[in-house]
Amino acid sequence: MYKFLIVLQLFVLYVGISQSWDIAVTHEKLLEFYTNEVKTKTIAFNTYPRSIAYNEVHEMILYVDKETNNDAICGYSIPFNTCQFFLDRNGRNIHGLAFDPITEFVFFTDVNERSINWITLEPESSKNANLLIKLDDGIPTDIAVDSCNGYVYWITTNLPTPKLERIRYNGSGREVILDLNALYTNSYYKLEPHSLAIDQITRKIYWMEPRNTSMYTIYYADLNGDNKIATTVINLFNYKFTNPTTNTLAVSASALFMSTWCSDCDRTILKLAKTEYTGESYIPMHVTNQIFSLVAKNKIRIHYIRYCEALHCTEPYNAADPYCVHGEKVFMQCLCKCKPGYIGKRCDVSVCSSYCFHGRCSVNDDGVPKCR
Structure with missing residues (x-):
C-alpha cells in the first residue's frame, strides 16, 4: 500500500526486534519502545513527535509532527525505519489522534478549528483532511475510536462542565455520554479530564480526572456511558515527586499504562490493573524530558474482527458459511x-x-x- 515513502531525518539509536515492544512513548524529539522494563528501540527526530497512535495493519506508529499551530501527521514504519507524511501542514493545532484498524481511517482533533477530522492512509489520497464534525461550543481534545461499533469518542473541554461525547463514523448520532468534572485549583491551573482509551475486549472506555495538581482518578464506564466506576486513585506525592503531574493513558489486552513526570525526577510509566485497583508496577524510563504521548500495542484487527462481527449479528460470522451468501x-x-x-x-x-x-x-x- 505504501509505494512512496518520504524519509524524514531520523536516527536509530538502538535497534531491537521490531515485534518486541509493549508500549511506545514520545518525549522531546524521541520515540521510544519498551517491553516490561526494557527499552528495545529509540528513534531520534529533528522535529517534535507528539500524540501517537498504533497502526497495527502496517506495523506503524502514527504521530503528530508538531510545529506552532502548524502540525502534520506522519507515520514511522517499525520494520523499515522510514517515515511518511500523511497530512501536510495547513495551520492546524492537532491534539488527539486515533487509528481504526478496520476502516484504516485516522481521526484527529483540531483545537484551533474546534473540529474532529479524518484522513485515509492511501498514497493516492490528496493529503487533505475530511471534516467529521465542527463544534459550536467547547473544544475537542483527546479522542478514541470504537472499531467494533464504528464510533469516535472525544472529551469536550472549555465548558463549565466538560463532556464525554461520541459520534458515528458517518457523522450521525452525536450524543453526550457523560458529564465530567471540572476543577479549578488556583488562578494558574484549570484541570480538565483527559486521556481517553477504549478496551475492545471488555467493551469499556477509560479516562483520567484530576482531583488536584497531584492526585488523579482513573475511571471506566460502558461504551454507552453506563456503570461509571473509579478504578484507580493515584497520588503522585506518594512517590516523592516535586510538582508531579500526568498527561497520558493507554490500555492493552492485560493492563492500563499511565505516564508521570515531575520537575526534578526521572519519568515513569505506571502499570495498573484495568478494573479493580491492586497496586501498580513501574517501567522506569530514566529520562528527564516531559512525556508527551503513550500508546500500547494492540492487535484489534487480527484478534477481534470476528468478535465484532458476532457482536452485531444474531448469527456469528463463519468464514466457511459467510453471512451474505450472494452479496x-x-x-x-x-x-x-x-x-x-x-x-x-x-x-x-x-x-x-x-x-x-x-x-x-x-x-x-x-x-x-x-x-x-
Missing part, C-alpha cells in the same frame, strides 16, 4: 448488499424462485426476473 456485508451492520438476482436478509433467495409457473426464468443486468 457483501454492510460494514458494522447486519445488512447485506445483494448481487443482482438475489434477495433476502442474507442474499440467499433467488428472484427466480417460484417466479415462472410454466416457463424458464432469467435475470437481466439490473436483477429483474423475466419468464420465457
